[in-house]
Amino acid sequence: MNEERRNRSPLAEKTPFPDGLDARLRSQFTFLVEVDQLKTVLRQSPLVAADRRENDAEHSWHVAMMVVVLAEHSDEPIDVGHTIQLLLLHDLVEIYAGDTPLYDGAAGVGQQEREAVAADELFTLLPPDQAQRLRALWDEFEERRTPEARFAKAMDRLQPLLLNWMARGGTWRTPGVTADDVRARKAVIGDASSALWEAGRRLIDEGEARGWSRSAPPRA
Amino acid sequence: MNEERRNRSPLAEKTPFPDGLDARLRSQFTFLVEVDQLKTVLRQSPLVAADRRENDAEHSWHVAMMVVVLAEHSDEPIDVGHTIQLLLLHDLVEIYAGDTPLYDGAAGVGQQEREAVAADELFTLLPPDQAQRLRALWDEFEERRTPEARFAKAMDRLQPLLLNWMARGGTWRTPGVTADDVRARKAVIGDASSALWEAGRRLIDEGEARGWSRSAPPRA
Numbered sequence: 001m002n003e004e005r006r007n008r009s010p011l012a013e014k015t016p017f018p019d020g021l022d023a024r025l026r027s028q029f030t031f032l033v034e035v036d037q038l039k040t041v042l043r044q045s046p047l048v049a050a051d052r053r054e055n056d057a058e059h060s061w062h063v064a065m066m067v068v069v070l071a072e073h074s075d076e077p078i079d080v081g082h083t084i085q086l087l088l089l090h091d092l093v094e095i096y097a098g099d100t101p102l103y104d105g106a107a108g109v110g111q112q113e114r115e116a117v118a119a120d121e122l123f124t125l126l127p128p129d130q131a132q133r134l135r136a137l138w139d140e141f142e143e144r145r146t147p148e149a150r151f152a153k154a155m156d157r158l159q160p161l162l163l164n165w166m167a168r169g170g171t172w173r174t175p176g177v178t179a180d181d182v183r184a185r186k187a188v189i190g191d192a193s194s195a196l197w198e199a200g201r202r203l204i205d206e207g208e209a210r211g212w213s214r215s216a217p218p219r220a
Numbered sequence: 221m222n223e224e225r226r227n228r229s230p231l232a233e234k235t236p237f238p239d240g241l242d243a244r245l246r247s248q249f250t251f252l253v254e255v256d257q258l259k260t261v262l263r264q265s266p267l268v269a270a271d272r273r274e275n276d277a278e279h280s281w282h283v284a285m286m287v288v289v290l291a292e293h294s295d296e297p298i299d300v301g302h303t304i305q306l307l308l309l310h311d312l313v314e315i316y317a318g319d320t321p322l323y324d325g326a327a328g329v330g331q332q333e334r335e336a337v338a339a340d341e342l343f344t345l346l347p348p349d350q351a352q353r354l355r356a357l358w359d360e361f362e363e364r365r366t367p368e369a370r371f372a373k374a375m376d377r378l379q380p381l382l383l384n385w386m387a388r389g390g391t392w393r394t395p396g397v398t399a400d401d402v403r404a405r406k407a408v409i410g411d412a413s414s415a416l417w418e419a420g421r422r423l424i425d426e427g428e429a430r431g432w433s434r435s436a437p438p439r440a
Contacts (some may be wrong), residue, residue: 011268018426024407025419028289033386035285036268039278048231048256061281065308069248069350079369081301088285088304130289151359166235166253199245206238 008096010034010125013155023125031125035040037095044174048166054100056091063087063155064212070155074096074194076147087151089134093118102160102185144191154192158200161186165203165211172213179208180216221228230254230345251345257315264321264394265379266387270370274309277321283307283375290375293413296367306361306372309354313338316427322380322405364411374412378420381406384432385423392433399428400436 041056064084070103096118123131164170190197233255240284261276316338384390410417
């Protein structure tokens with residue numbers, strides 16, 4: 001990891017904390033200032049409430065809020081608090097690695113490696129025990145082997161679907177993307193909740209019928 | 221409540237959900253679209269990572285993230301997941317009631333009543349059982365009678381303190397506000413964590429020493 005790590009100064013060095021602050025708290029505050037940058041990572045999704053794109057911090061709050069309201073639809077029992085923690089930190093690596101648009105195949109190349117390097121760099125700001133714990137939470141989200149991780153992933157995919165519906169297309173209108181592409185990328189919702197995937201599919205189908213996404217070209 | 225309720229159309233009516241969506245899910249989606257507006261409520265605090273003010277959704281994410289990292293400093297045992305849920309929704313009422321700056325005494329008049337009316341209106345969008353549950357969480361945060369609510373409040377006060385430190389003053393420079401006013405408004409941090417209040421006080425004291433906040437005028 002050390003070789004790949006970029007030599008970036010933590011944001012907190014702009015205004016160093018005063019002497020005499022406990023070393024553990026200093027690390028924790030340094031990390032918490034560093035993640036302020038999540039508010040500046042722009043996503044593709046348009047807000048409903050304003051004419052601008054969403055940022056990662058807003059998205060992370062919104063998907064966490066969705067767990068509070070939608071957890072009952074999980075097909076397997078989930079720990080709500082744990083699921084929310086996965087979502088609060090699922091996009092932190094984008095502070096260094098940038099957002100990768102869902103429908104951009106080229107941008108997706110090397111994404112996993114870039115994000116793993118970013119995770120090493122970011123979590124190292126924390127005291128070692130917490131660096132390990134947060135890294136484990138991020139790995140859990142990425143690997144989707146627990147019911148909580150699957151439900152968290154479903155929220156991550158359902159939230160922009162709601163925003164796109166409200167925008168009457170949104171990123172569904174990305175050049176070259178078809179309604180079948182959207183269905184394919186959103187199908188993981190069904191790994192967590194058949195009810196939510198049924199509802200999501202209904203929005204995608206109805207959007208396609210209204211011309212808010214492209215129907216697949218006829219086969220040759 | 222009914223008399224006071226304003227006749228506001230839910231944001232989701234901009235693009236009504238399709239027929240055949242389950243009624244309970246329709247209510248939940250309507251609520252989740254409505255709260256998109258939290259991303260448009262501006263606070264006084266300046267971001268560290270960009271030259272603009274923070275919005276409520278970004279703030280709500282940041283304080284929730286702080287619980288994940290700082291929970292160990294609570295003087296009483298707390299349920300981390302529950303504390304986070306309190307914070308995810310603690311500012312939702314500001315969608316209708318607006319943000320009330322901490323150091324603005326005039327804006328604070330009637331704040332409690334305005335926010336209670338807003339809570340009635342907002343949570344009513346949910347299915348009744350969930351409206352009741354989320355209202356209870358919001359009341360719990362406001363009343364500060366549980367260790368979780370006290371720790372959540374501490375995060376709500378500590379987060380802008382970190383942002384103000386990083387900005388070398390920020391809202392500490394609000395006209396008429398003194399370092400003693402800051403100490404008075406932040407002292408609730410000590411109800412949850414003596415370690416975090418010691419650290420917070422150190423930042424305030426050092427900020428005052430550096431002229432980032434006004435020292436109290438000499439007494440007559």
